[in-house]
Amino acid sequence: MELSELIKTCRTFRRFTQEPVPQEVIREALDNARLGSSGANLQPLYYYAVTKQETVRAMQPLVKWAKALPPELGTPKEGEQPTAFIVIVKKANAIAFADVDVGIAVHTIALSAWSHGIGSCIMGAINIPKIRELLSVPEEDQIRLVVALGRPAHTSTLVPLEEGRSTDYYLDEDRNYYVPKRAFEDVVHFA
Numbered sequence: 344m345e346l347s348e349l350i351k352t353c354r355t356f357r358r359f360t361q362e363p364v365p366q367e368v369i370r371e372a373l374d375n376a377r378l379g380s381s382g383a384n385l386q387p388l389y390y391y392a393v394t395k396q397e398t399v400r401a402m403q404p405l406v407k408w409a410k411a412l413p414p415e416l417g418t419p420k421e422g423e424q425p426t427a428f429i430v431i432v433k434k435a436n437a438i439a440f441a442d443v444d445v446g447i448a449v450h451t452i453a454l455s456a457w458s459h460g461i462g463s464c465i466m467g468a469i470n471i472p473k474i475r476e477l478l479s480v481p482e483e484d485q486i487r488l489v490v491a492l493g494r495p496a497h498t499s500t501l502v503p504l505e506e507g508r509s510t511d512y513y514l515d516e517d518r519n520y521y522v523p524k525r526a527f528e529d530v531v532h533f534a
């Protein structure tokens with residue numbers, strides 16, 4: 344897939360088939376993240392690849408889905424849940440720019456996975472204490488984001504954000520997503 348097409352189609356997915364995410368896809372995504380740009384090249388991030396069935400199952404209740412939707416629509420049901428997770432952790436005493444590193448890493452992971460047809464949901468609404476306990480993440484380090492992964496079981500379409508309307512995403516009757524985006528002219532200034 345050409346780069347722009349990859350970026351445009353790499354959307355948030357919240358329902359998945361139950362086929363496992365190939366281990367090589369996860370390894371490649373994390374290797375790409377490892378090699379990404381890093382403020383002062385300090386490389387303050389590390390990752391947990393959650394792929395063991397039992398641990399994946401334990402992660403499911405520790406992430407919160409789709410703030411803009413009622414849970415019965417936005418939360419994946421049994422049989423729709425992600426089949427793997429990646430947890431991004433920032434080491435203690437990281438510099439302020441480390442959060443930029445987190446952003447670069449998470450999008451690298453999402454795009455890498457999507458280049459193999461694996462969809463993702465970046466998740467910030469997460470139960471940090473419980474995830475820390477489950478994965479034995481050292482107390483001094485900061486769990487920043489989770490990425491849910493799986494082969495998508497719905498579509499997601501970008502639509503123009505209409506004047507005066509909310510940026511909230513919405514669903515059709517088949518629970519396919521529509522995601523409003525601001526117009527190019529509204530966000531880009533040539534100077």
Ligand SMILES: Cc1cc2nc3c(=O)[nH]c(=O)nc-3n(C[C@H](O)[C@H](O)[C@H](O)COP(=O)(O)O)c2cc1C
Pocket residue numbers: 353354355356357407408409410464465466467468469499512522
């Ligand atoms: C930093 C960040 C945190 C997010 N946290 C959550 C989350 O906790 N739960 C969720 O369902 N989606 C979460 N999302 C997904 C956003 O809702 C999604 O990116 C947005 O609706 C736009 O959809 P798109 O990714 O397809 O463009 C998060 C996205 C980002 C970038």
